[in-house]
Amino acid sequence: MSDIQTILIYAIPVLFAITVHETAHGWVASILGDHSAKMMGRLTLNPIKHIDPVGTILVPAFLYFTSGFIFGWAKPVPVNFNALRSPKKDMFWVAIAGPASNFVMTILWLGLILIAINLGSQFLADMAQVGIQINLLLAVLNLLPLPPLDGGRIVSSLLPGRLSYQYDQLEPYGLYILLGLLFLGIFQNVILPIVKIIQQFLFAIVGVGLV
Secondary structure, three states: OOHHHHHHHHHHHHHHHHHHHHHHHHHHHHHOOOOHHHHOOOOOOOHHHHOOHHHHHHHHHHHHHHHOOOOOOOOOOOOOHHHOOOHHHHHHHHHHHHHHHHHHHHHHHHHHHHHHHHHOOHHHHHHHHHHHHHHHHHHHHHOOOOOOOHHHHHHHHHOOHHHHHHHHOOHHHHHHHHHHHHHOOHHHHHHHHHHHHHHHHHHHHHOOOOO
């Protein structure tokens, strides 16, 4: 397989995963009263509008050339929670929309694997498997209960007022805490095993092995 095909196998699923994830946040926020993403031109599936120079280009490229694995993120879609009709309750739905979209895409990529097997296309099968892995990684990682990740927003929306406010005070330190957890092995010891279990479960349901 050529280098171009290999890059496409990884790049297309990554772009779809992060683009749909961010658009889902903006779309649900718009439904619930906040049109910030729409006004800034971010309520679109055009990946160019969501590209983050570091998370979408530099980090995936570095990972690909150093480890053969690609992972990245897009620019967060702007959400003004105060503009939501019911800020605390609606925060839950806006936050969970991103990971939920990744789980939906996981199912769609799983369907593509079945099609690829019937067509005898190793290229499509490999791309679909990467699509499943990337979307599960994004979903599981973002569900970590740590602000400003989606999981942190979800926890904040469920906590009573004072506790929610105190919990939100972690947000300025969230990235540093996440980096610390990653350094301590949460990615290898928690996130990847969960992703593998879900992936094996899905493959078992449709009756296919790892391709």
